[in-house]
Amino acid sequence: MANPSIISTKINIPRSRADMVIRPRVMEILNEGLKSPSVLILVSASAGYGKTTLALSWLRVINQQYGWLALGPEDDNLPRFIAYLIASLQKVHPSIGQAAQQTLADFRSDSLQVDAVLSGLIHDLTKLAEPVILVLEDYHCIESSAIHAFVEALIEHVWPHLQMVLTTRHDPPLPLARWRARNQLTEIRTADLKFTLDEAAEFLQRIMGLHLAKEDVNLLEERTEGWVTGLQLAALSIRHHHGKSSPWTIEGGHRDIADYLMSEVVSQLSTARREFLLQTSLINRLNASLCNTIVERTDSQSMLEALEADNLFIVSLDETREWFRYHHLFTEFLRKRLLSEYPESRVRDLYLRASRWLAENGHISEAIDQALAAKDYDYAASLIAPESEQWMRRGEISTILKYLNQLPKELVWNQWGLCLWYGWAYAVTGNLEPAALWTSRLDTLIQIGIEQLANTTIESLPIDLHNAYVQVLGIRSVIARQKGNFAEAMALGEQALKLVPDGNMNLRTIVSALLSSATLESGNFDYAEAIMHSVHHMSNQVGNPFITFSILLKKIGVGSDARAASSGV
Numbered sequence: 001m002a003n004p005s006i007i008s009t010k011i012n013i014p015r016s017r018a019d020m021v022i023r024p025r026v027m028e029i030l031n032e033g034l035k036s037p038s039v040l041i042l043v044s045a046s047a048g049y050g051k052t053t054l055a056l057s058w059l060r061v062i063n064q065q066y067g068w069l070a071l072g073p074e075d076d077n078l079p080r081f082i083a084y085l086i087a088s089l090q091k092v093h094p095s096i097g098q099a100a101q102q103t104l105a106d107f108r109s110d111s112l113q114v115d116a117v118l119s120g121l122i123h124d125l126t127k128l129a130e131p132v133i134l135v136l137e138d139y140h141c142i143e144s145s146a147i148h149a150f151v152e153a154l155i156e157h158v159w160p161h162l163q164m165v166l167t168t169r170h171d172p173p174l175p176l177a178r179w180r181a182r183n184q185l186t187e188i189r190t191a192d193l194k195f196t197l198d199e200a201a202e203f204l205q206r207i208m209g210l211h212l213a214k215e216d217v218n219l220l221e222e223r224t225e226g227w228v229t230g231l232q233l234a235a236l237s238i239r240h241h242h243g244k245s246s247p248w249t250i251e252g253g254h255r256d257i258a259d260y261l262m263s264e265v266v267s268q269l270s271t272a273r274r275e276f277l278l279q280t281s282l283i284n285r286l287n288a289s290l291c292n293t294i295v296e297r298t299d300s301q302s303m304l305e306a307l308e309a310d311n312l313f314i315v316s317l318d319e320t321r322e323w324f325r326y327h328h329l330f331t332e333f334l335r336k337r338l339l340s341e342y343p344e345s346r347v348r349d350l351y352l353r354a355s356r357w358l359a360e361n362g363h364i365s366e367a368i369d370q371a372l373a374a375k376d377y378d379y380a381a382s383l384i385a386p387e388s389e390q391w392m393r394r395g396e397i398s399t400i401l402k403y404l405n406q407l408p409k410e411l412v413w414n415q416w417g418l419c420l421w422y423g424w425a426y427a428v429t430g431n432l433e434p435a436a437l438w439t440s441r442l443d444t445l446i447q448i449g450i451e452q453l454a455n456t457t458i459e460s461l462p463i464d465l466h467n468a469y470v471q472v473l474g475i476r477s478v479i480a481r482q483k484g485n486f487a488e489a490m491a492l493g494e495q496a497l498k499l500v501p502d503g504n505m506n507l508r509t510i511v512s513a514l515l516s517s518a519t520l521e522s523g524n525f526d527y528a529e530a531i532m533h534s535v536h537h538m539s540n541q542v543g544n545p546f547i548t549f550s551i552l553l554k555k556i557g558v559g560s561d562a563r564a565a566s567s568g569v
Contacts, residue, residue, distance in 0.1 A: 079394055266334075400425045
């Protein structure tokens with residue numbers, strides 16, 4: 001069951017280089033993790049120690065099916081996380097998680113629905129003839145306790161059918177001590193990932209093309225303390241100094257070393273290559289068309305491939321070498337240099353070019369991030385308002401609030417299309433005071449619009465204002481229901497249902513769900529059940545199940561009898 005909102009490069013295994021240093025001693029730890037009763041393989045170390053490279057090289061040589069999920073801060077949202085996890089597993093077996101996907105679509109992401117999703121996934125995974133490995137890359141980006149609880153439950157219940165591998169910069173809040181005590185945890189840490197002297201020598205000679213004296217290799221390995229990225233930076237610096245290792249008289253920690261060496265490396269590049277790196281560092285994922293737009297050139301594909309060939313901290317995100325990203329530390333360094341060297345107006349222009357390209361090519365969330373970075377709040381708002389409906393459908397309420405909260409309040413206060421989504425987001429999550437505030441403001445803006453269209457009835461309003469007015473009643477019905485004012489909630493729901501424009505099945509589904517939920521909680525189960533069956537049918541037709549069932553199954557005020565009645569939906 002394909003999900004069109006999935007960014008494919010997040011679930012594609014990154015393209016691995018053919019010339020990686022093979023590290024049998026670390027590979028053996030991973031292999032033992034598969035053989036032993038380990039419910040989790042944890043690869044935990046700070047940035048630049050080759051966690052991703054290790055996982056890639058291991059997956060390429062083992063005879064086992066695997067999936068991959070590259071996580072980012074935007075994935076710290078339970079419905080989104082689950083959707084991507086299922087998508088990554090479906091690249092291995094398309095049948096995995098189909099029932100769980102439907103459950104996720106049909107219900108809101110509270111404990112009841114998570115249990116149903118887990119149940120579906122566990123059922124599918126335990127039926128597999130062969131076990132599957134799933135790598136969650138950069139798990140440190142996840143902070144949501146709900147996601148941690150989900151991952152813990154999945155780990156506990158599906159091993160050995162699913163072997164979870166987490167790469168992370170710090171230990172996650174999972175029951176590591178318990179699993180460790182039970183001998184159910186395989187751990188790879190900084191000490192394991194440090195290059196040995198022999199590995200450093202192989203890396204410098206075979207990968208980086210340097211032929212150094214043994215004492216110089218010893219010096220580099222000592223100075224970097226086996227830190228892979230530090231060693232790579234040093235090699236690039238030495239290459240630009242014609243094989244002399246004299247720059248390695250520097251002292252300091254990894255961050256100081258990185259800043260120094262990156263400065264050395266970047267300063268030695270051609271002007272064209274240096275400008276390309278700086279200007280494209282503002283985006284998290286790169287392809288040639290996007291880069292051409294940002295830097296105003298036509299040869300970005302060859303530039304990206306040349307950077308990869310020269311080991312300049314760029315990672316190919318797919319086998320076709322269409323999408324790339326820079327190493328996280330390199331990105332951080334380049335952005336810092338860009339902001340210090342370029343005037344603010346020039347940086348803003350780069351952000352805006354990226355934002356327009358991303359929006360035109362359907363990467364809306366990334367386009368919004370770029371617009372916000374450029375402080376083009378009007379353009380960001382123009383993207384946020386229509387996209388909020390899709391986020392609501394997928395249950396990504398925190399995404400709506402995250403973006404709305406980054407806009408100037410005065411801007412939001414004067415745009416009814418933004419007030420609308422503040423009202424829905426707060427109402428659905430039970431934050432009644434802000435929900436009432438923003439809904440009242442939405443109502444005021446609609447009334448202003450009505451006054452400007454003198455003698456206009458609700459039914460004869462422009463369709464967007466008409467729909468918005470119906471949703472004012474709908475949000476207020478949610479607020480009344482959550483306060484226990486079921487009669488008021490029913491009255492508002494009935495009033496809204498009468499005003500739904502003909503042909504707007506999506507809005508009719510939502511309003512019907514509101515009415516059935518209020519009716520259910522008032523104790524009129526027969527009437528509620530009749531509406532609920534209608535809602536279920538309409539929900540499947542319009543493909544907007546989240547908001548429907550998040551309203552239907554809201555636990556506030558629902559008694560056990562009511563929940564029993566709702567289970568028939």
